[in-house]
Amino acid sequence: xxxxxxxxxxxxxxxxxxxxxxxxxxxxxxxxxxxxxxxxxxxxxxxxxxxxxxxxxxxxxxxxxxxxxxxxxxxxxxxxxxxxxxxxxxxxxxxxxxxxxxxxxxxxxxxxxxx
Amino acid sequence: xxxxxxxxxxxxxxxxxxxxxxxxxxxxxxxxxxxxxxxxxxxxxxxxxxxxxxxxxxxxxxxxxxxxxxxxxxxxxxxxxxxxxxxxxxxxxxxxxxxxxxxxxxxxxxxx
Numbered sequence: 001x002x003x004x005x006x007x008x009x010x011x012x013x014x015x016x017x018x019x020x021x022x023x024x025x026x027x028x029x030x031x032x033x034x035x036x037x038x039x040x041x042x043x044x045x046x047x048x049x050x051x052x053x054x055x056x057x058x059x060x061x062x063x064x065x066x067x068x069x070x071x072x073x074x075x076x077x078x079x080x081x082x083x084x085x086x087x088x089x090x091x092x093x094x095x096x097x098x099x100x101x102x103x104x105x106x107x108x109x110x111x112x113x114x115x
Numbered sequence: 116x117x118x119x120x121x122x123x124x125x126x127x128x129x130x131x132x133x134x135x136x137x138x139x140x141x142x143x144x145x146x147x148x149x150x151x152x153x154x155x156x157x158x159x160x161x162x163x164x165x166x167x168x169x170x171x172x173x174x175x176x177x178x179x180x181x182x183x184x185x186x187x188x189x190x191x192x193x194x195x196x197x198x199x200x201x202x203x204x205x206x207x208x209x210x211x212x213x214x215x216x217x218x219x220x221x222x223x224x225x226x227x
């Protein structure tokens with residue numbers, strides 16, 4: 001078990017709705033990254049936050065947004081949900097700006113289903 | 116987009132046998148990491164190898180890295196049924212923000 005917790009574990013939403021996923025990072029880790037994993041695929045990088053500022057973004061539209069709080073916990077918000085947003089959303093915490101020079105610790109993920 | 120390919124996509128072996136998974140990538144890297152995922156849940160870090168390293172060991176795991184061929188392999192020796200999982204390689208390039216870029220993964224099944 002890592003020290004990274006995500007909530008909720010499962011979620012069902014209707015197309016067009018908005019969703020907020022939450023992540024508490026491991027103690028002492030100041031960088032949080034979010035990944036989307038479709039069924040049968042590897043995780044895809046959404047964005048990364050370092051000390052409350054976005055520090056890199058993958059190829060995802062602006063309706064995917066995030067926040068990092070002073071305690072380094074984080075939220076992922078997705079607006080105007082589409083059926084293709086159905087996936088496992090993973091949060092990972094690590095130390096240091098600009099890169100995962102050491103291991104990343106992943107939460108158990110939130111399984112989002114859009115119907 | 117994915118960094119590269121993993122080979123094979125699926126692997127089925129008997130307990131006690133060795134399992135070898137390969138990973139190829141496209142761009143220069145600072146390090147390459149291997150992760151394990153059970154049943155579509157969170158990923159667990161297994162091992163990290165830096166671009167100036169060629170081989171690394173951790174318990175029953177052996178990782179090699181060939182930067183000239185842009186490839187890596189993960190060997191699990193004396194496999195156990197509990198090793199059944201999906202295995203992913205992920206590359207890191209500090210010039211690209213240091214994010215993890217994952218391959219598609221190898222699904223390993225170890226039969227008792």
